[in-house]
Amino acid sequence: MSEDTELESMWRAVDRALEQWLAPEDAALRQATDGAARAGLPEIAVSPTQGRLLEVLARAVGATRILEIGTLAGYSAIWLARALPDHGALISIEVDPDRAQLASAHLAQAGLASRVEVKAGRATETLDAMINAGTDPFDFIFIDADKESCSGYVERAMALARRGTVIVVDNIVRRGRVTDGATADPSVDGVRAMMDLVGRHPQLRAAGMQTVGAKGYDGMLIALVDGPHGRDARPSDPLSISLQHNVWATREVLAACERLSDPQWHQQFAIGLGSLHDTLTHIVGAMFRWADRIDGPPRAMRPSIEDGTQRTPAELIALLDEAAADLDATASRARERGLDTAVDVTLGGTPYRFTLGAMLMHVTTHGMHHRAQCLNMLRRLAVPGVSDRLPEIDVLDWAAMRI
Numbered sequence: 001m002s003e004d005t006e007l008e009s010m011w012r013a014v015d016r017a018l019e020q021w022l023a024p025e026d027a028a029l030r031q032a033t034d035g036a037a038r039a040g041l042p043e044i045a046v047s048p049t050q051g052r053l054l055e056v057l058a059r060a061v062g063a064t065r066i067l068e069i070g071t072l073a074g075y076s077a078i079w080l081a082r083a084l085p086d087h088g089a090l091i092s093i094e095v096d097p098d099r100a101q102l103a104s105a106h107l108a109q110a111g112l113a114s115r116v117e118v119k120a121g122r123a124t125e126t127l128d129a130m131i132n133a134g135t136d137p138f139d140f141i142f143i144d145a146d147k148e149s150c151s152g153y154v155e156r157a158m159a160l161a162r163r164g165t166v167i168v169v170d171n172i173v174r175r176g177r178v179t180d181g182a183t184a185d186p187s188v189d190g191v192r193a194m195m196d197l198v199g200r201h202p203q204l205r206a207a208g209m210q211t212v213g214a215k216g217y218d219g220m221l222i223a224l225v226d227g228p229h230g231r232d233a234r235p236s237d238p239l240s241i242s243l244q245h246n247v248w249a250t251r252e253v254l255a256a257c258e259r260l261s262d263p264q265w266h267q268q269f270a271i272g273l274g275s276l277h278d279t280l281t282h283i284v285g286a287m288f289r290w291a292d293r294i295d296g297p298p299r300a301m302r303p304s305i306e307d308g309t310q311r312t313p314a315e316l317i318a319l320l321d322e323a324a325a326d327l328d329a330t331a332s333r334a335r336e337r338g339l340d341t342a343v344d345v346t347l348g349g350t351p352y353r354f355t356l357g358a359m360l361m362h363v364t365t366h367g368m369h370h371r372a373q374c375l376n377m378l379r380r381l382a383v384p385g386v387s388d389r390l391p392e393i394d395v396l397d398w399a400a401m402r403i
Contacts, residue, residue, distance in 0.1 A: 008216070015049055015213035023052035028110035029078055035106055036073035041099065045072055046144070046170065047214040051079035054142060054168065057222070058083035061166050063139035068092040069123050069153050070145030074103030080142060081112040090116045091130075091138075093123045095145075124149060124314065127156040128255060137162035144170040147187035149314070150194035155321035158203070158225065165225040169194065173210055173219035193318065197325045198223055202332045239339070239357065241395065242364040243331060247324040249393035250283055250367055253374050254320065257313040259386050265313070269380065272373035279374055280316055281306055283367045287323035290363045291330040293345050294356055331360055 019025070025033075025048050036045065046054065058066060058080055064087065066080050071094035081090045094100040100120035107116045119126050123145055141157045143150070150169065157167050172178060172195070177188050198206045198221065206223035257265060257276055265277050272279035285305045292301045305319060334341075339357030346352070354362075371393060379387050 007212075011212040011216075012214050015047060019048045023048040028106070029075065031109055032073050032075045032078060032103075032106040035102060036075065039073065039099075039102055041073055045075040046079070049213060050170075050211070050215070050220075051076055055079045055083045057166060057168065058140045061139055061164065063166075064088040065136065065138045065140075066090040067138040067141045067157070067160060069127070069141070069143045069157075070094065071103045071118055072099060072144075074106040074118070076142065076144065077103060077107060077116060077118075078110050078112065080140070081107065081110075081115050083140075084115050086115075088115055091119060092116060093119045093121070093126050093145075095122055096120070124152055124156070124317065125255075125258075127153070127160065128251070131156065131159045135160060137165065139165055141165060141167045142170070143167065147171065147174075147190040147194075149318060150190045151197050151321045152314075152318045154194055154197060154223075155325065158201075161225045163225055167204075167221075167223045167225070169221040169223075171218050172208060172221045173217065175217050190318075193322055195221070197322050200329045201325045202329045239331070239360060241399070242361065243327065245395045245398045246364040246367045247320065248398050249371055249391075250280070250320055251317060252391040252393050253371055253378075254280060254313045254317050256378060256386055256389075256391055257374075260313075260381070260383065264381050264383060266310075267377075267381065269377050271376060272370055276374055276377050277311070278306075279370050279377070280313075281311065283370050284316055284320050284323050286366055287320075287327050287363055290359055291323070291327045294330050294334055294343075294359050296343055327363065334360060 029048070029051075033045070036043075054076060063083060064085060066084065066088070068077055068080060068090065069092075071077055071092040074092070077090060077092045081088075084090060092103065094103060097120040100118045104113070104116075104118045107113055107118070138157075138160055139162075141161065143153045143157065145153060154167065154169065161167065172191050174185075174188050174191060177183055177185065178191050178195070180188065181192060183189070195208075198204050203225060204223045205226045206221055208219060208221045210217070210219040257280070260276070266275050268274050273282045288302055288305065292299055311319075334356040337356060339355060339360070341356050342353050343356065344351060344353055345359070375390055375393075378390055381387055
């Protein structure tokens with residue numbers, strides 16, 4: 001037996017012992033596991049020890065509202081729902097309708113149907129609809145879905161959080177591959193982008209931990225929302241309003257573009273940067289570039305995302321979420337330095353001198369200019385259900401949703 005095999009055997013043995021002592025499975029949990037196996041679902045649910053950890057964390061923060069992204073067969077949802085008081089509520093999102101139905105059945109068998117709603121559909125769309133509807137903030141959020149969209153899930157989770165919300169992200173270590181930036185594995189790249197976002201986010205305090213056990217070698221991220229955000233964040237100064245509106249409005253346009261075909265997404269027009277894809281890439285790319293310029297040396301300019309790479313609207317939304325968190329942190333640092341601080345910037349080989357406040361305002365007005373071009377392109381496409389239902393992205397529409 002190899003050393004690695006002996007280690008894995010020991011991990012599993014310890015996990016079984018911890019389960020027997022602290023997290024014994026009952027009939028409802030075993031039914032969920034057996035039901036997942038009969039349905040041929042992958043064995044990717046949390047282990048009993050991890051399920052107990054989620055329950056303990058949710059109880060520790062006194063959660064009455066829990067959000068789960070990624071339901072599978074409902075195993076982790078059972079643990080989480082058991083942390084709730086009788087009047088509590090759990091919303092769990094599952095992309096596959098058959099899995100959502102199976103999870104609902106398992107939760108009903110566990111006597112938890114009154115506390116849990118399983119929503120079937122793409123998580124990004126479901127979360128955006130919840131945000132736009134003004135859904136009340138959640139106390140605890142568990143993210144256990146595809147890792148390619150991890151950054152987008154965290155950013156949306158923040159919009160549905162409050163100060164004190166705990167966010168847990170599963171499977172962040174990827175058997176150690178998270179340290180490798182050259183895997184070309186979208187799931188690893190997605191986790192790395194999420195870790196960059198969380199690490200820079202001014203309103204998150206996070207810890208990562210490696211785990212071994214019945215599920216092998218992996219890990220979890222546990223983050224605390226440590227500052228006004230989501231439904232309790234109502235900025236009153238013009239700069240904060242402009243920055244937050246810029247992100248929201250760009251996401252609204254990208255969400256409309258998700259309903260386009262690939263040829264429509266890349267169709268050329270004699271406005272903007274030539275296509276919806278190129279113009280929206282330019283908007284997001286400018287957020288990265290100006291964050292680098294505003295922070296200034298020793299921070300280096302990152303490679304431009306306008307490098308010819310063809311991206312989907314969903315991929316640009318994930319980049320937008322990363323850019324928004326980065327720019328938000330940059331704005332906080334700029335305030336500390338003083339928005340009237342003047343710095344030297346070179347554009348196209350020509351030197352300029354701008355204040356930090358002027359550069360931050362430029363990002364938002366730049367986005368506004370190009371979004372108007374995008375709406376024009378969407379109208380010209382004449383796509384039923386899209387061109388006749390363009391998003392309202394006026395700043396007062398955004399503000400009205402937050403009051």
